[in-house]
Amino acid sequence: MKIVVQYLLILFIVVACKESTVTKQDTASIVVKNTEPLPSWKEGETKDAIINYVNTVTTEGVDFIPVSERVAVFDNDGTLWSEQPAYFQLFFAIDRIKALAQENPEWKNTQPFQAVLENDMKKLMTYGEHGLIEIVMASHAGNTVDEFEQIVKDWLATAKHPRFDRPYTDLVYQPMLELLNYLKENDFKTYIVSGGGIEFMRPWVESVYGISKDHVIGSSIKTEFVITDGITQIKRSAALDFINDKAGKPVGINRFIGRKPVFAAGNSDGDLQMLQWTDSNTYPSFQIYIHHTDAGREWAYDRESSIGRLDKGLTESNEKGWTVANMKTDWNVVYPFELNK
């Protein structure tokens, strides 16, 4: 239930960050050459490491990896899109509680919902884990999978990120989109392996990342198949099914993919076990941590952060020689919208 504790901390931070404003950037316009791979990655050790790895394992020789074994896994929050000032799914949950308030008039006087409706995060925190579970369940359950997909799509179409005042899906990382593409061009199968909700991600990953719905692994709540008046539905119930985080990530990968990855990308200690497991592949493998070092264009945080803490992972990367991408110095651009400036 540590994920719930994280949510709790995040809620608090949301309040603190509501006042933050966009830091203006004087980013020079970037010329993207489509003929070169990874144009948004600066020339240097990190880019070289990625390209050398892919060249090596796709060239006949002792390090060659057959196409069927080219499995690449990517964390989502903080690895493919931003996760500050809180996991974007939490903004969704809060907005959802507010949207459902009219249908649930008793929430006005029922905690912990009252605290959400009154933006009283301090009060909310006093309800602890149990209160958070109630909120997440109430905001994510009680509908069918079709309905929930539409709710997520509608939210993404209207909700704006508090700092950038842009749709959340604008805050994906251009260099990582290029990395996903580069791997696909080299016959890797790419998967998202996230602690976030599997059904929160599926509605948009195909259009945003070009990753198929069935290549998304995430946390889930229990669902049930029901037939009512001849209509078949899958209903979402208010019970946790699986937390796809930390040691749950290798378990989720094994369950959904059935083979060990050769390439893993993450940004926090929650991804450590996924990287460790990938590192144990008998084929040559590649591990990369995205290190958030860019407070100007994105955010800077690592060992002390309550969201996306990268502490043990950073230490282990140094010990094992994993690649650490320095967002500030390795990326020409962070977000796709910078390309159009």
Next chain:
Amino acid sequence: MKIVVQYLLILFIVVACKESTVTKQDTASIVVKNTEPLPSWKEGETKDAIINYVNTVTTEGVDFIPVSERVAVFDNDGTLWSEQPAYFQLFFAIDRIKALAQENPEWKNTQPFQAVLENDMKKLMTYGEHGLIEIVMASHAGNTVDEFEQIVKDWLATAKHPRFDRPYTDLVYQPMLELLNYLKENDFKTYIVSGGGIEFMRPWVESVYGISKDHVIGSSIKTEFVITDGITQIKRSAALDFINDKAGKPVGINRFIGRKPVFAAGNSDGDLQMLQWTDSNTYPSFQIYIHHTDAGREWAYDRESSIGRLDKGLTESNEKGWTVANMKTDWNVVYPFELNK
């Protein structure tokens, strides 16, 4: 836990069938034309229905289905390979208990293992569901996922089917292999959705069916990621995780694939909910039941069978106009080895 009750019945039947012998066939050699789709399907209504459906939904027009939505799901036992005189996975479990007997000398005097070791199925039945669960768990758990994969491969390489005296993987259906291929050629994604164990199927589905491991959905036991002396492993524990049967099939499909299929093939009432859910697709959909009508080449069973019972499904097929393939009259050959006669 109805699946356990089925196992119980099956165990009993195994004994009864151990004495059965191969029914000799005078099957004429079949000329397979690769230029025509579905060569092992006889000309007629069933073959026409399949081909008409595929032609219609892959041709621009009101019934056209975009490639991303072309999801086809197949049951395994009794739909892609035989399931008589018992689910083949049960033969595996029994052989596995016998193979593990030396490491577990106490089993000689501990029920229900003693009953398995003494081939005393009558005795075994007296231990009911609980006894069966013990046997399935003991035979499938306690190792790592890598070890289990190798165990399954080794078993398949040596075990022989009691009636045909051939490897179990010889008993796949040639017409269904052609159907899988035909759908793939028309840009359908094909998945196995089975009540059988997901990790029992994955070791061989790629070479036998040409279906990727990550396109297999099945029942599972719980697994755990552990690091021991720096070695990462996923261990299989003796606890049920998910039963992918009946109403569990749409749930499993939604969890793994994330979209509703347009094509579903099954052979028993355990597949009914999967066909019902597929039938509710807003795109034109196709449902097919394989009807076991061929006691000579395979087996004949339906409404009264304890294994692969097709009762409600047959009734609903008639009501809804689903396709029912008559194995005896719709298939030129059943097994691939008949082609080489």
